[in-house]
Structure formats: structure tokens, C-alpha cells
Amino acid sequence: MSTATAEPAGRPEGAEDAQGAERAEGAEGTGPIRFGVVGTGWRSEFFARLARGLPDRLELAGVVTRSAERAARVRREWGVPAFLSVAELLAAEPEFVIPSVPWEVTPEVTGELVAAGVPVLAETPPAPDAAGLRALWEQVGASGLVQVAEQYPLMPGHAARIALVREGVIGTPTSVQVSSTHMYHAVSLIRHTLGVGFEPVTVTARAFTAPLADPLSPKGWSDDLTPKDARTTLALLDFGGGRSALYDFTDNQWWNPLRSRRMVIRGSLGEIVDETVVRMADPRTPYETPLVRRRTGLDLNLEGSEVRHITFDGRVVWRNDHTGAHFSEDDLAVVELLCRTGAWARGAAPEPYPLAQGCQDHLIALAVEESARTGEAVATGDEPWSA
Template identity: 55%
Template sequence: MTDRMSFALVGFGWRAEAFWRLSTRLPDVTCVGAVVRTPRELPVPGFDSLAACLDSVRPDFVVTALPRAVNPDIVTEAVARGVPVLTETPPAPDLAGLRRLWDAVGGSGLVQVAEQYLLMPAHAARLAAVRSGIIGTPTQVQVSSTHQYHAVSLIRGLLGAGHAPASVRATRTTAPLLDPQTRSGWTDDPVPKPATTTIATLDFGDGRSGLYDFTDNQSRNQLRFRRILVRGTHGELRDDEVVHLAAARTIVRSPLVRRQTGYDLDLDGFDTGAVTLGSEVLYRNPYPGLRWNDDEIATATLLQAMAAWVRGAGPAPYPLADGAQDHLIALAVEHAADVDRTVGTTTEAWTTV
């Protein structure tokens, strides 16, 4: 096996195209084909079925970027052929689907989930700060930034909650809000439209909790701040600042500083450098000179981590058990808001691995 790994895409929409585009700039991974329902011009060979793709180009792994309703069948088919899978989020549409998928492929050890949020530079730096122990043991994480399973991934990861069951309470409110941008670009719509905000509390036991706060389209609506708070036994992290007890009777506030090149007379070009806390480097951009945005950096990191794992040179990037747990809790948030009562997540087969 060579150091350069190959993968095939299943689907070629917005997300799949990003995996292909980023792979063209990476030295150790290449996209060798794509499975699409409708024949069309692609930058890689196209196939009308997964079987045809696997038989023809024999990729080292596949990346699925499909609607959640059809994704489990493709993941199961790939695993049946012994091919590792990086599946987009969420891996299945609902709890029953998660259970069926786990029953079919959970024991294979071949499935990873494309959950990239903790790999984004700012979040990766925050995670490094928390794990350094500067705020002691984390006890609560509050996230108002992204939706459902992505937010749950941030909460679980920063809290270190693992697969602990959660007791969930949630409410929804609706209020007018401008929606200036979507995935398609600027809307140029000057009229506020009803937007729903879901707020939920997650109790993981042992003094650990999370707060989920998301408004429709908040991921792209720049009229809403992104907020993140990690509370610990010895201090807390708020967005890009840490307060902690540095010594007896000495409380210190320290910023997380991101070096972004290309401003003013910095002629190195626009790029992300590193994120530091005092003299400690929490995060360093692994792709200097490529000038990628944070999501691109995270996605490329995930793709390379998948390739390294497949060739036995690195840890599992984000196992199916974690992706399933994220979605399990996200589903509980929506259900708790629907029924207006506390909902508890159950112990599932993947929570015992």
C-alpha cells in the first residue's frame, strides 16, 4: 500500500464537492470517482452504482454525502464489501435508523463520521485550552452557534461527556428576524421573517451539563453572534478569553489570540497562522499558504485523518458511536421541545463500546 490513499464519493452535491476540491490540494489523498444518480459532467469518473465504482477504481475508502434517508443503505453496502466509510452527518435519519445502522455495521469497525466542528481552528484551540486544565475540570458547556448534532458534538467534546445518557428539557420561541444570507448567497430581503429559537438544557449527571441555543439559519445568519462558554472548577472560557485562578488570591484573564496574516503591512498574504494563549500555542494551521477558511481547514484535516486511519497510521477520526450519540441527543432535544417535557436518552448498543 502506498502512502497516497484514494477515495470515492457517493453523491456530488455541495458537501461532496468540497471533499473533492480540498483533496486536489492534499499530497496524500486523491478522489478517484463519484457515484451519482443523474449522469452529468464531473471532474472525476462517474458511476451509476457503488458496486460499479468499487469494481472499477477500487478506492481505499468511500465518503458518503447523501440525504440522511438513503445514507444508511450505502454505508451498509460499502461495509459489506469491506470498504471503510466516512459518512456525512447525521449517519441516519432517526433513532430507529441509527439502531438499524448500528446493528448492520457497528461491529465492523469500518465506519467514521464526518463531524468536523471540533477540528475548526477556533474550536480546536478552545478544546486544547480546556484539556490543558487551565479552568480545572469542565462542568458545563453552552453553545449558541450551530445546529443539532454539530452543537452536541461541541458540548460533548468540550465537556468530555463521552456516551453518558442525558436528561433533556427544551423550549421553542418564534420571533421576527432578518435573514440576509443563505448557502446560496445574499437574499437582499429587507423583511424580517418568523425565526424559531430552540433552547435546551442537557444534564449528563455528575455535575456535568450543557446548554443548547440555536435560531433558524444561525449557522449562516451573521446577525446572530456565535457564543461558546465552558465552565470549569477553576475558571471558565468565554469565546476567546479565559479567566482562571493562576495562584493564591490571583485571578487572571487571558485572551486566546489568533494570528491572521495579510492585514495592514503584513505581506505574507491572507491566511490563518496559529492560536495562542499567552506563550502557549494551542493550534497551528496545518495548511499554511492555502488560505482556506475554517470549515475547509477542518474538512481537510478530517479527510487526511481518515486516510491515515485507513492505512493504520493514525487514530480513528470520529467513530460511528460518537456520531450516533450526537444525533441521539439532538433528536432528544427536538422531541423534548415537541412534547414540552423532560426527555431522557436511553442506553444504546453503541454507548457500551
Template identity: 50%
Template sequence: MTSRTSFAFVGFGFRARTIWRLAAELPDVTCVGAVVRTPRELPLPRFASLADCLASARPDFLVTALPASANAEILVEAVAHGVPVLSETPPAPDLAGLRRLWSAVGAAGLVQVAEQYLLLPAHAARLAAVRSGIIGTPTQVQVSSTQLYHAVSLIRGLLDAGHAPATVRATRTVAPLVDPLNRAGWTDDPVPRPASTTIATLDFGGGRSGLYDFTDNQTRNQLRFRRILVRGSHGELRDDEITHLPAPRTVLRSPLVRRQIGHDLDLNGFHTETISLGTEVLYRNPYPQHRWNDDEIATATLLQATAAWVRGAGPPPYPLAEGAQDHLVALAIEEAADTDRTVTTSTEDWSGPARTGSKG
């Protein structure tokens, strides 16, 4: 019989509702309530304070779904009670907040960060391909897809940059763009409005670099392509295709192929089944019984990984040190763009010598 691990939310907004819905479909996690201080109707038990929740529901871990300005305070309180936490991104609003948070809770090792982008099926497959060595040593990652710390997580993870200091240069421009979709759905607004684009270069040293390119609402605006490029010593990955050198005088282009069932007369479901490279399966969907999109798959994967970690049955999914480093670099991107000056990140207390070259 599958052991079930319980959790409770602190805060209950858009993101928490998604996690709550997914958790109801998972065999090894159960949600026991949410801490929401302002009385309102919820689809689960409500607690007015964290202390009330811990005393009454006794969750095995917490999931925070709060603005960055309020998140750190709850993390400190939870760790004081000895309760593991999966924290919203970013874990604190600014560098001073990150430093205070790490000083207060870093040594406890009880905080993970809800950074799911490397768990999205397409990104997980790309990461597996890069780590297979097919393009040699990765030297540059370019991301035009999602914002700040999420993009930094992709760059650092695919590049294996660890906590190496980053020298950041950035520019910001504004141009008109139609915005047909947002979090609420179709806007039905055909009028182009000013949209800001930030482009930054990140130099991690040792020949490793990144390029960040993000336009306002690009995560949801389907009028902007999502682009990812990983350059290596022996080839290059571009979105879902790889050029590489498998033998002397032999350059091949190999596609990453997603098997999406449910089309035409493939009636065995409607979901992503695998992502493969030639005869090798790089990614296999762990939830084939569900019609989940990529973000839902990644979020469920992260939630289950957190539960396994809490039970002592798995590694920490994304430690606070990694989430703090992502936001440290993201803050440097914003500062460089705002000031038109080069910014170099410092070595922080969460970045020990073992972390400067690899996240492993």
C-alpha cells in the same frame, strides 16, 4: 514520497464539491470519482452504482454525501464490500435508523462520521485550552452557534461527557428575524420573517451539563452572534477569553489570540497562522500555504485523518458510535421541544461501559 490514498464519493452535492476541491490541494489523497445514479455532468468520473465504482476505480475508502434517508443503506452496502466509509452527518435519520445501522455495521468498525466542528481552528484551540486544565474540571458547556448534532458534538467534546445518558428539557419560540445570508450567498431580502429558536438544557449527571441555543439559519445568519461558554471548577472560557486562578488570590483574564497574517504590511500570505494563549500555541494551521476558511481547514484535516486511518497510520477520526451518540442527543432535544416534556436518552448498543464517562 507521500503515499496517496484514493476515495470516491457517493452522491455529489454542495458538501461533496467542497471536499473535492480541497482534496485536489492535498498531497496524500486523491478522488477517483463519484457514484451518482442520475446522469448529469460532473467534474470527475461518474459511476451509476457503488458496485461499478468499486470494481472500476477501486477506491481505498468512500465519502458519502447523501440525505440521511438514503445514507444508511449505502453504509451497509459499503461495509458488506469491506470498504471504509466517511459518512455524512447524521448517519441515519432517526433513532430506529441509528439502531438498525449499528446492528448492521457497528461491529465492523469501518464507518467514521464527517463531524468536523471540534477541528475548526477556534474550537480546536478552545478544546486544547480546556484540556490543559486552566479552568479545572469542565462542568458546563453552552453553545449558541450551530444546529443539533454539531452543537452536541461540541458540548460532549468540551465537557468530556462521553456516552453518559442525558436528561433533556427544551422550549421553542418564534420571532421575526431578517435573514441576509444563506448557503447561496446574500439574499437581499430586508423583510423580517418568522424564525424558530430552540433552547435546551442537557444534564449528563455528575455535575456535568450543557445548554443548547439555536435559531434557524444561525450558522450562516451573521445577525446572530456565535457564543460558546465552558465553565470549570477553577475558571471559565467565554468565546476567546479565559478567566482563571493561576495562583492564590490571583484572578487573571487571558485572551486566546489568533495570528492572522496578510493584514497591513504582513505580506507573508493571507491565512490563520496560530491561536495562542499567553506564550503557549494552542493551535497551528496545518495548511499555511492555502487561503482556506476555518471550515475548509477543518474539513481538510478530517479528510486527511480519515486517509491516515485507512492506511493504518492514525486513529479513527470520529467513529460511528460518536456520531450516533451526537444524533441520539439531538433527537432528544427535538422531541423535548416538540412535546414540552423531559426526555432522557437511553444507553444504546454503541455505548459500552467504557464510553459512559469519556470519549477517549
């Protein structure tokens, strides 16, 4: 695994449920982790590509699609089995299944899989709205079979920063500023960094529109630098007890090269600003230490292009345990999550990202959107998954 200290925050003690204990009794713990996917969108192809790149650890047992024509195309282009029903996929004995389907379909597929007793790694978000989250929790929450595919805390830079915060390098974390990704992903980073669980939060948000060129999107380069209206959402999250967060996201910030990504973590004894850590050497000596990535493939290095590790003060705080596949940093986070989910499904590791955590992330994200839309403060409260 990349780093044990980057495990999701807020996991309750004794998180391994009865089903996990039962799986542990029969867990072989050998060979590649076999998983299945329901759906054939771009995210599904993403999982297939990662399995091809790491065949010694991951094996895609099959993909479910509703069209025979699409199934034939998946077999031909992805090189994996394709089925027309969940039942056919389960006959191939995957160790867990990923519902990679539209938001509104995810709860339905998740419920079907849980009813069959199969561990699930639900895509984000696990349900489209607050009512859907509550209904899903009522249906499958007690099963202990559902995890959520939230990879952002496992991305190398974020994992390294979270590890340092948990070590107490900057004292008690008090505030986080995230301008990187959107909604539940950003909320996950905020909650993990501050170490907050299911406490009520008050959200005050505003949305602004301004012109911005948008030369790159998932479709590729547009060759168009004409500024178009882009929406920026700013939100203040008050978790109480002196803990706060600033959410800042602009449309297509993931792709647009004209908008960078940044993260500021402030604590009682210092702060982390992107790749720089500031704290005191003694009562009169503040100093800075960088987080340093070792990247191969530069200049005359012929090891291939990938990040190998991140160091801080001469020691490794994050390490790539999937070298040789030459994955991007986002790929590495997803692969790590898949491996952790496989280990959990075999009863050999704790839950990687329990459903309760994913529900809380999206609940707060929905509060951000509601506040931005209405101009009013929105407060979350206790939910069925809070316990």
C-alpha cells in the same frame, strides 16, 4: 495534523479494530490519500474543491451519480472521474468512501460499502432517526469500518478551547453553553468539551418564534431586511455528576450576520468565554488571557489570507498544518478529518470519529427536538453502541 489534543473525546481504549490491523499490514502510507464520494450535492462538491486545493495530500478517486448527464457534468466541471455505480467507484480503489447522500439513503450506502469491506466516512447524521441509528449499528457496528464526518471539534477555535480544557487550565469542566451550530454538531462540541461518553442525559427544551431579518443564506444576499419569523430552540442538557450544557440555536444562525456565534466553557478553576480564558494566578489574583489567532494577508502581509496558528500565554495550542491552500476555518476542519480518516484507513492512526460517537450525538440531538416539540423532558438511556 492541526493538534493532537483536539482528537474526538470518548474513544474507547484499543479502538483499532481487527480490520484496522489488517489494513495496517498492507498500508503503504505514501502518496495522496485517495477517497471516493457517493452523491453529487453541494457537500460532494465541497470535498472535490478541498482535494483540488491540497493535491499533495488528497486525491478524489471518483464520484458516484445516478445520471449519465450528471456524470458528464461532474467530469467537465469538477475535473474528476464520475461513475454510475458504487462498484465502478470501488474499481478505482479509493482508500475510503464518503456517502454524501440524503439522510435516509446514508444507511443504505454505508451498508453496501461495508459489505464490500471498504472503510466509510459517513456524513452527519449517519441515520435520520433513533430507529435508523439502531438498525445501522446492528448492521455495521461490529465491522469497525465506519467513521462519521463530524468536523466541528477540529475547527481551529474549538480545537484550541478543547485542548486547554483537556490540559486542566480551567480545572474540571462542568458546563458548556453553545450558540453556534445545530443539533448533532452542537452536541458533539458539548460532549467533547465536557468529556462525556455514552452516559444517559436528560433534556428539557423549548422553542420560541420571533421576527428576525435574514439577509444572507446559502443562496447569497437577499437584499431584503424584512423581519420574518425565526425559530430559536433552547435546551438544557443534564448529564449528571454536576455536568450540564445549554443549547441555543436560531434558524440560519450559521449564515445570518445578525446572529453571532458564541461558546462558554465553565470549569472548577475558571472559564473560557469565546476567545478569553479566566483563571487565578494565586488565591487573590484572577486574570484573563486571550486566545490569539495569527492571520496572514492583513495590511502589507503578502503571505495570502489564512489562519496560521492560535496562541495562549505565548505558546501555540493549535497550528495549521495545511498552509498554502488558504482554506477557511471550516475547510481546515474538514481537510483535517479527511487526512485523519486516510491515516486510519491505512492503519497508521486511531479512528477519527467512530460510528458510536456519531450515533450518540444524533440521539441526543433528536431528544432536543422531541422535548422542544412536546414540552416534556426527554431522557436517553443505554444504546447498543454504548458498550
